[in-house]
Amino acid sequence: IFAAVEMAPRDPILGLNESFNADTRTTKVNLGVGVYFDDNGKIPLLGAVRAAEKTRLEAAPPRGYQPIEGTPAYNQGVQKLIFGADSALLADGRVVTAQALGGTGALKIGADYLKQLLPNATVYISDPSWENHRALFEAAGFPVATYPYYDAATRGVDFAAMKACLATLTPGSIVLLHACCHNPTGADLDAAQWAEVIAAIRERNLVAFIDMAYQGFADGITEDKVALDLFAASGLQFFVSSSFSKSFSLYGERVGALSIVTATRDESARVLSQLKRVIRTNYSNPPTHGGAIVASVLASTELRQQWEDELAGMRLRIRAMRTGLVDKLAARGVAQDFSFVVRQRGMFSYTGLSAAQVERLKAEYGIYAVSTGRICLAALNTKNIDYVADAIAAVL
Numbered sequence: 001i002f003a004a005v006e007m008a009p010r011d012p013i014l015g016l017n018e019s020f021n022a023d024t025r026t027t028k029v030n031l032g033v034g035v036y037f038d039d040n041g042k043i044p045l046l047g048a049v050r051a052a053e054k055t056r057l058e059a060a061p062p063r064g065y066q067p068i069e070g071t072p073a074y075n076q077g078v079q080k081l082i083f084g085a086d087s088a089l090l091a092d093g094r095v096v097t098a099q100a101l102g103g104t105g106a107l108k109i110g111a112d113y114l115k116q117l118l119p120n121a122t123v124y125i126s127d128p129s130w131e132n133h134r135a136l137f138e139a140a141g142f143p144v145a146t147y148p149y150y151d152a153a154t155r156g157v158d159f160a161a162m163k164a165c166l167a168t169l170t171p172g173s174i175v176l177l178h179a180c181c182h183n184p185t186g187a188d189l190d191a192a193q194w195a196e197v198i199a200a201i202r203e204r205n206l207v208a209f210i211d212m213a214y215q216g217f218a219d220g221i222t223e224d225k226v227a228l229d230l231f232a233a234s235g236l237q238f239f240v241s242s243s244f245s246k247s248f249s250l251y252g253e254r255v256g257a258l259s260i261v262t263a264t265r266d267e268s269a270r271v272l273s274q275l276k277r278v279i280r281t282n283y284s285n286p287p288t289h290g291g292a293i294v295a296s297v298l299a300s301t302e303l304r305q306q307w308e309d310e311l312a313g314m315r316l317r318i319r320a321m322r323t324g325l326v327d328k329l330a331a332r333g334v335a336q337d338f339s340f341v342v343r344q345r346g347m348f349s350y351t352g353l354s355a356a357q358v359e360r361l362k363a364e365y366g367i368y369a370v371s372t373g374r375i376c377l378a379a380l381n382t383k384n385i386d387y388v389a390d391a392i393a394a395v396l
């Protein structure tokens with residue numbers, strides 16, 4: 001059965017990691033992958049996580065199966081974080097939340113469930129988007145198309161084109177939106193633009209699927225959920241995938257959630273029953289450890305404050321690297337205006353570096369970036385930023 005199997009293409013980003021790991025240069029820098037590193041180039045284990053883990057290990061809990069949708073403690077913690085503790089949606093029982101295997105797992109179970117609800121829909125993702133969005137929805141059986149998003153000229157959002165496109169979509173189409181810290185461009189919508197997107201979604205009877213993988217990395221936990229606040233107030237029904245991979249630095253624990261906003265408490269009960277069937281046939285029920293850690297941090301006033309402080313530390317360090325890179329490029333006589341790097345939000349920047357320049361960074365300097373010119377600012381630190389600025393200035 002395997003004789004005719006062809007080699008699948010390598011994942012563009014994880015493939016980059018493999019090449020990086022094989023590189024023997026000590027000065028090498030990996031700006032490709034979307035992971036937060038601290039100033040020592042290490043993935044941090046947050047203090048709040050460490051404290052919650054210590055307590056959990058000492059309690060030595062049994063490792064029975066979790067409920068199919070995860071525990072109420074975790075799911076309620078997620079809901080309060082993404083919708084706000086005093087959300088009317090929560091009080092009205094209009095949100096169904098299930099723990100999922102990271103943000104990716106949330107997108108997967110959301111996509112599978114949507115395929116049952118809207119089997120003939122087309123899914124629209126931003127141009128460009130996180131490359132796994134297309135693959136995930138295609139794997140669920142949907143045709144995937146794009147709506148205009150990034151404007152290379154302004155390095156921001158071409159909102160007029162995005163809006164014009166949304167106004168032409170067939171009713172019942174699914175629109176995937178990035179809540180904040182757009183991956184890969186770092187260009188986000190503002191509140192007024194979100195209000196216009198919501199109006200278009202209502203007008204055309206579209207279904208929004210909001211992906212929030214970076215809550216807290218732009219301006220703060222509350223500030224970064226502006227899109228969700230506006231959607232919540234709109235009365236629409238929508239899907240949200242969320243992830244603690246970045247905000248809790250728990251990448252490999254696979255901790256995320258799918259939340260579905262329904263019209264009524266009664267709808268929620270029926271939707272949850274169907275979502276559980278999707279989960280049951282995918283992986284049965286989620287793992288225990290990561291979700292338990294997040295739930296206990298969110299439930300403890302002290303640990304929650306510690307986590308928020310640590311998250312702010314990550315956010316501010318990335319900002320400092322953005323400013324630092326722009327200043328250092330200018331100091332090296334680079335004529336091109338890179339100030340957009342400071343305006344872009346979250347971990348990434350679409351630098352405008354060409355595929356050929358990215359290739360030179362790799363070949364001559366051992367600096368790895370995505371061929372589209374996307375770099376992860378969270379991989380810069382006070383030790384490598386001068387080297388990276390030298391290299392970028394040279395290839396420009």
Ligand code: PMP
Binds near residue numbers: 104105213256
């Ligand atoms: N959505 C976006 C936009 C992402 O950038 C990522 C992570 N790179 C994910 C979802 C998936 O997150 P997770 O690692 O939690 O599956």
